Amino acid sequence: MDAKQKALADLIAENPNTLRAAWMRELAIDVKRTNLMGEAELQGQCQEFLMRLEHAIRHGELEDIGAPSWTPVRDYLTEVSQRRANLGFSPADTATFVFSLKKPLFMYLQERSGNDSMLVEQIWQTTALLDRLGLYVMEVYQKSREEIIARQQDEMLELSTPVVKLWDGILALPLIGTLDSNRTQVVMETLLQRIVDTNSEVAIIDITGVPTVDTLVAQHLIKTVSAAKLMGVECVVSGIRPQIAQTIVHLGVGLGDIVTKGNLAGAFEYALRRVGMTTTPIRSES
């Protein structure tokens, strides 16, 4: 470790509290939405970060924050970023956590240094380091946001699989949109569960809104129909559009003895008959 690097580590080690206080003052100015996090939590974050930063500067290379000696710092920044992503901080406010440490550090460096050329170099080193850490924070923050979005998508996925009861003993599952294997799995499980819950006899799976039926979707359909059959429930697949029908034939998928109907109305009529009902027009009274 060179002398400048040691001086920087010493500076942090010797002034942890005043440095932290100055940093928190900067944060209060720079961060727009301070009400998202309590004072105590912020103080804890600053304190912990300074400790880990000091240790890494003392034992590692400033140029390579990917090195193992920087792992504690990176881990902590990851935690800080994820926390901020969850609390709804903006990316800029999240990165500011690191960048706003520059000013207090520089002020300390200036105060302490008698040697100007060393000071300039030190400032350069420090600013480059903080920029690297700041960018790291941005990266992790972005990832956390993406994870939140993915989780919300998963939640929506469950919401968007409505199994509706059309009649006593008749369920319908209108499928809309892209069926990837995750979603198909969820959809089919939901249907089977509802069959049990409602004690139904016929289930209609309507695929009018499904743009692509490939072997995987077909396999899921076939499996669901077979599983339902084992439970004593007949499935009807409706809404196979002409282009899908042609494609399925070329794929070589045999839908076997699965009952199919052109549209939901046809399937409903079929299902009513299966449960012992028929539809007749009301004779006009007038």
Place this chain on the structure above:
Amino acid sequence: MIVTRHESLRIQDEDEIVKIRQQARRWAADLGFSLVDQTKMVTAASEIARNTVVYGGGGTVDIEMVQAGDRQGLRLSFVDAGPGISDVELALRDGYTTGSGLGLGLGGARRLVNDFEIDSRPGQGTRVVITRWK
């Protein structure tokens, strides 16, 4: 044959298979494919893309609009560096699967397109090129 439009996409997971389907559909529509032809090409793309992920361990696809004489077409080239296929004829056979699928993807895709090429050697990975002409 000349390439008039080209794009490369990664195929690593389910989401990217969906993206490739969407892109194939968009390009097929841009070429003026009928709804039936669009659906056939998209479904074939879905099959090969899924094989690339499931068996090939992920790879890439080149989506190309091609022109040969006055014919226009959509060509998709899938490449992976996975274990490869030792017996391609067998893999193409309907119902043959080493996984838990129906074993219809490869053969089905071949029936859904106009040109189908497969080049695979054990340990070398797999390359599948499918083309549908307008």
